[in-house]
Amino acid sequence: MTDRPNRRPVFLDHHSTTPVDPRVFEAMRPYFLQAYGNPHSADHAYGWEAERAVEQARRAVAALTGARPAEIVFTSGATESNNLALRGAAAELPEGRRHIVTSAIEHPCVVAVTEHLEAQGFAVTRVRPEPNGVIDPARVEAALRPETGLVSLIAANHEIGTVQPLEAIGALTRPRGIVFHTDAAQAAGKVPLDVEAAGLDLVSLSAHKLYGPKGIGALYVRRRPGFSIAPLILGGGQEKGLRSGTLPTPLVVGFGAAAAIARAERDTEAARLGGLRDRLVARLTASGLAFAINGSLDRRLPQNLDIRFGEIAAIDLLQLLKDDIAISAGSACASATLAPSATLLAIGLNEAQALASVRIGLGRFTTEAEIDLAAAALIAAVRRFDVPSPFSHNSATPA
Numbered sequence: 001m002t003d004r005p006n007r008r009p010v011f012l013d014h015h016s017t018t019p020v021d022p023r024v025f026e027a028m029r030p031y032f033l034q035a036y037g038n039p040h041s042a043d044h045a046y047g048w049e050a051e052r053a054v055e056q057a058r059r060a061v062a063a064l065t066g067a068r069p070a071e072i073v074f075t076s077g078a079t080e081s082n083n084l085a086l087r088g089a090a091a092e093l094p095e096g097r098r099h100i101v102t103s104a105i106e107h108p109c110v111v112a113v114t115e116h117l118e119a120q121g122f123a124v125t126r127v128r129p130e131p132n133g134v135i136d137p138a139r140v141e142a143a144l145r146p147e148t149g150l151v152s153l154i155a156a157n158h159e160i161g162t163v164q165p166l167e168a169i170g171a172l173t174r175p176r177g178i179v180f181h182t183d184a185a186q187a188a189g190k191v192p193l194d195v196e197a198a199g200l201d202l203v204s205l206s207a208h209k210l211y212g213p214k215g216i217g218a219l220y221v222r223r224r225p226g227f228s229i230a231p232l233i234l235g236g237g238q239e240k241g242l243r244s245g246t247l248p249t250p251l252v253v254g255f256g257a258a259a260a261i262a263r264a265e266r267d268t269e270a271a272r273l274g275g276l277r278d279r280l281v282a283r284l285t286a287s288g289l290a291f292a293i294n295g296s297l298d299r300r301l302p303q304n305l306d307i308r309f310g311e312i313a314a315i316d317l318l319q320l321l322k323d324d325i326a327i328s329a330g331s332a333c334a335s336a337t338l339a340p341s342a343t344l345l346a347i348g349l350n351e352a353q354a355l356a357s358v359r360i361g362l363g364r365f366t367t368e369a370e371i372d373l374a375a376a377a378l379i380a381a382v383r384r385f386d387v388p389s390p391f392s393h394n395s396a397t398p399a
């Protein structure tokens with residue numbers, strides 16, 4: 001719409017993925033070209049140098065969540081980590097503790113696994129969030145039963161960015177001997193997260209959500225007496241038998257570099273991105289257009305904005321914006337379907353409101369100029385619609 005020939009749209013979809021930080025890329029490079037040994041080769045220098053790099057990365061990833069390096073298992077990403085955590089923990093639950101508590105705002109991969117476990121005979125309770133997108137620990141407490149063996153709650157939601165009170169929930173699970181898992185793919189490196197403070201036993205992480213490469217993640221597995229999970233992948237017994245297969249050294253190194261940068265720069269980056277997010281909101285407010293923000297604005301990731309303009313269908317709005325900004329209607333994981341977002345329905349939106357919502361995710365390389373451009377493009381696009389009354393049909397057409 002705006003005149004920007006040969007320019008790619010501004011990328012504001014950092015909840016779907018993030019670009020690899022150039023510093024991360026440089027850290028990875030030698031492990032493709034020179035230090036290509038198998039980190040599990042114990043007999044020669046190529047293996048040793050790869051192993052040293054893997055262990056250094058393991059320390060950096062552990063430090064991100066206050067874990068010990070021996071508690072980090074590398075996986076292919078948060079989807080695998082969630083599968084390993086939930087299926088692996090469920091397999092070890094004793095007969096009388098096969099009740100699982102989770103939430104109605106989980107990532108589709110956690111939803112799929114808990115549904116699978118339900119089909120296998122586990123009982124599952126899904127706690128609803130409050131309308132602000134935050135889960136009230138009192139609701140979690142009310143859902144707990146003597147037979148509850150596992151609680152799994154997303155640390156920061158992938159659509160509306162709301163951050164959950166994990167410490168208060170850990171205070172409920174720990175004294176009851178309940179295994180506590182969180183999917184921290186969106187939260188890690190963005191907001192404080194400490195496995196001790198929150199009493200977490202299992203934490204899923206993904207490198208490509210924090211400026212590392214795609215295809216690598218980790219599961220934190222607490223080492224404590226009487227706690228173990230079953231592996232999904234059997235083989236050579238790598239990663240303490242929890243995840244067999246040769247580790248992809250370059251990806252592991254990239255994850256480690258990304259984790260170290262995220263940890264060092266988290267607070268300054270959060271302040272900067274929160275400021276840019278607020279600038280975007282201020283521009284939209286100044287335009288006089290009617291819009292609503294989904295979920296609590298202050299209990300969320302600073303880089304997130306989930307917003308709707310009346311009931312203008314998000315797919316129609318995105319169609320007008322496609323040359324200017326890359327944002328998403330709902331989450332990438334579900335956007336192949338036109339079903340309204342489960343998270344948005346769970347916080348009380350109706351179907352039209354959910355289908356009108358767009359997710360905006362700022363990132364490390366987002367500039368003020370890009371935010372101004374995005375605001376102008378959004379405002380111009382929305383003005384092309386007849387701003388509908390709350391009762392009109394959701395698929396308004398451009399004027």
Ligand SMILES: *Cc1c(COP(=O)(O)O)cnc(C)c1O
Pocket residue numbers: 015016076077078079080107109154156157158183184185186205206207208209215216217
């Ligand atoms: C992206 C994401 C995942 C999936 O991570 P992959 O590494 O892409 O498998 C899981 N959970 C949440 C909350 C995510 O944002």
